[in-house]
Amino acid sequence: MTVSSITRPLQFQGPATVLNALRGHGLRISTVRRVVVHTLFAAEGPVSAEEIAAGLDGDRTRLDLASVYRNLETLEELGVVRHFHAGHGPGRYVLAGDGEREYLACERCGEVVEVERDGLDVVRAEIRERFGYEARFTHFPIVGLCPQCAQGGASR
Amino acid sequence: MTVSSITRPLQFQGPATVLNALRGHGLRISTVRRVVVHTLFAAEGPVSAEEIAAGLDGDRTRLDLASVYRNLETLEELGVVRHFHAGHGPGRYVLAGDGEREYLACERCGEVVEVERDGLDVVRAEIRERFGYEARFTHFPIVGLCPQCAQGGASR
DNA sequence: TTTTTTGCAAAACCTTTGCAGTTGG
DNA sequence: CCAACTGCAAAGGTTTTGCAAAAAA
Numbered sequence: 189m190t191v192s193s194i195t196r197p198l199q200f201q202g203p204a205t206v207l208n209a210l211r212g213h214g215l216r217i218s219t220v221r222r223v224v225v226h227t228l229f230a231a232e233g234p235v236s237a238e239e240i241a242a243g244l245d246g247d248r249t250r251l252d253l254a255s256v257y258r259n260l261e262t263l264e265e266l267g268v269v270r271h272f273h274a275g276h277g278p279g280r281y282v283l284a285g286d287g288e289r290e291y292l293a294c295e296r297c298g299e300v301v302e303v304e305r306d307g308l309d310v311v312r313a314e315i316r317e318r319f320g321y322e323a324r325f326t327h328f329p330i331v332g333l334c335p336q337c338a339q340g341g342a343s344r
Numbered sequence: 345m346t347v348s349s350i351t352r353p354l355q356f357q358g359p360a361t362v363l364n365a366l367r368g369h370g371l372r373i374s375t376v377r378r379v380v381v382h383t384l385f386a387a388e389g390p391v392s393a394e395e396i397a398a399g400l401d402g403d404r405t406r407l408d409l410a411s412v413y414r415n416l417e418t419l420e421e422l423g424v425v426r427h428f429h430a431g432h433g434p435g436r437y438v439l440a441g442d443g444e445r446e447y448l449a450c451e452r453c454g455e456v457v458e459v460e461r462d463g464l465d466v467v468r469a470e471i472r473e474r475f476g477y478e479a480r481f482t483h484f485p486i487v488g489l490c491p492q493c494a495q496g497g498a499s500r
Numbered sequence: 501t502t503t504t505t506t507g508c509a510a511a512a513c514c515t516t517t518g519c520a521g522t523t524g525g
Numbered sequence: 526c527c528a529a530c531t532g533c534a535a536a537g538g539t540t541t542t543g544c545a546a547a548a549a550a
Binding site: 375376377410 | 503
């Protein structure tokens with residue numbers, strides 16, 4: 189579960205920015221909220237609710253999963269966070285803020301690579317022309333085999 | 345949940361062909377098995393295990409869901425069936441047999457269109473060149489907005 | 501009769517929800 | 526103080542699994 193070329197959001201440069209935004213919306217800064225936000229900033233890429241609950245290093249007192257999900261939902265409504273589903277397994281959450289980044293997920297090893305903005309525009313255009321579909325890879329990214337797994341053999 | 349341009353598999357032309365194949369593998373032809381196979385042939389496109397269990401017309405005695413899943417797994421191992429995940433909700437099962445057809449799914453209305461074989465080769469090539477990823481749309485199809493929903497406004 | 505398959509119940513996994521109690525402002 | 530938030534427990538949706546009973550060959 190590696191993630192490469194992760195860039196930082198522009199709109200929210202750090203936990204403090206986000207917490208301020210929350211305050212601005214009449215929301216409160218609870219301990220859980222603070223930890224969730226900090227964890228998202230500390231993460232090196234998309235993380236699951238479970239990873240946030242457990243703490244990225246497995247240390248720290250566990251957060252309640254339900255509270256994590258509720259917080260992620262709140263943050264998503266504010267445009268601070270978004271999530272996507274890459275294959276089976278739990279959803280993955282990332283800081284949003286500087287546009288809708290897209291990902292390619294490997295269905296064998298779980299690796300997720302971030303694609304630079306507009307990287308899939310050509311693909312989207314092709315699909316629009318041929319099928320009339322408006323492909324959106326932000327919530328359901330493209331799944332396939334990463335370069336390493338593609339060489340190594342078939343899929344699972 | 346409409347599906348257009350569905351073509352019939354080549355390798356297994358009808359329920360009987362499949363049942364023979366099953367027999368050939370030392371498997372037994374139970375009532376449930378027979379019904380599952382017939383339902384797959386009667387379906388006009390990808391169907392969920394639940395739809396198979398309930399019967400396409402909602403009539404007929406319900407099949408046990410666990411048995412349906414077990415049968416689908418068996419049929420998948422034999423290459424008779426395959427399934428994919430289009431967005432949230434249950435997996436969808438289709439007859440396989442004449443190659444890996446691919447689908448485009450609408451994340452708003454649930455519509456699934458079948459893409460003619462090789463229809464996404466250009467897209468795959470593009471992704472391979474740019475990112476080194478071997479995209480596979482057979483198990484996790486492209487999700488987006490169908491022409492109708494794309495016109496109608498934003499997504500859910 | 502033997503081996504496969506079923507039916508039911510339970511569980512696993514991810515996520516949401518209800519509610520009483522706690523906490524932030 | 527009061528609304529927002531938490532923690533826990535329960536439930537919802539999809540899929541899997543265990544096991545004794547039933548059915549296929």
